[in-house]
Amino acid sequence: MKRIRTGIVVGSVMCASMAFANYDRTDAVLAMADRLEAQGVDRAFVLDVMAQANKLDSVLNAMRRPAERKAWRDYRPIFLKPERVEAAKGFYATHRETLERAESTYGVSIPVILAIIGVETYYGRNKGSFRVVDALATLAFDYPPRSAFFLRELEQLFLLSREETLDPVALKGSYAGAMGFGQFIPSSYRAYAVDFDKDGSRDLIGNPVDAIGSVANYLAVHGWDAAYGIAAPVQNGAPAVEKMEAAVKVERSSAALAALGVQGIPAEWAALPLDVLGLQGAAGDEYWVVTKNLYVITRYNRSPLYAMAVTQLAAEIENALGL
Ligand SMILES: [Ca+2]
Known part of the structure; x- marks a missing residue:
């Protein structure tokens, strides 16, 4: 009796660990840990995080049917809705001073900043429910068409986590690993996020002030010119x-x-x-x-x-x- 019960327990533990340890010390993960160690990231920490990362079929499925494959006549109504404009007005009412400061600092108009955040996340309502480490690990190691791109983003996630003192296992985002109000992937977060409320950290997930400044900065750095239209x-x-x-x-x-x-x-x-x-x-x-x-x-x-x-x-x- 005891043996059987023990066997069942061991069996279920093994099942669980097989289902949730897709990236535990695989050759590719060990190689990544080496590269990150060379950049000063603790190797044991990387391996511990990756042992908790899951391969998600939902990520692979989402990658294969992006909204952008629709024709304009079907794509436009997803975003051009009166409700989204109403939500923009509410977000503007709450963050008017920040939006005005972003416009004057970066030269990007308030409606454009609002439109980006509206299309990306409906003003923070849909910031994404995937664990970023799951999404990026799945795409880096199990999505060959773009594995190089997403492997870089996974490595960027570790560097970002160290710089901003974030827990890479706790971060949530889109199926492609984009985070926060403006849906920044880790490399963009590192390169273009700004601490717009000057509290010492760049928080694009919980802090709409940093998110607003960062969206405007992103467009400015990429060549936005306020002198003419779109x-x-x-x-x-x-x-x-x-x-x-x-x-x-x-x-x-x-x-x-x-x-x-x-x-x-x-x-x-x-x-x-x-x-x-x-x-x-x-x-x-x-x-x-x-x-x-x-x-x-x-x-x-x-x-x-x-x-x-x-x-x-x-x-x-x-x-x-x-x-
Ligand atoms: Ca801040």
């Missing part, structure tokens, strides 16, 4: 678009686009580098002439659909706030 609708844009809903480079001249027949380019953009983005809208194909600022938004998220959702939500927020 996108304007044009007519006869088709000759300037090779592929609909494709990435923009913003390296063409207004004259070159006009020579292709594009009409309605804002006169004040005549001297700027531009591009034309074609979208599959609810009422048919639509064309937008875009500036470098749209490209800057794609540094936050590569998708041109994401950038247009931010652009249009910013415009609606601007109207709603009367800014």
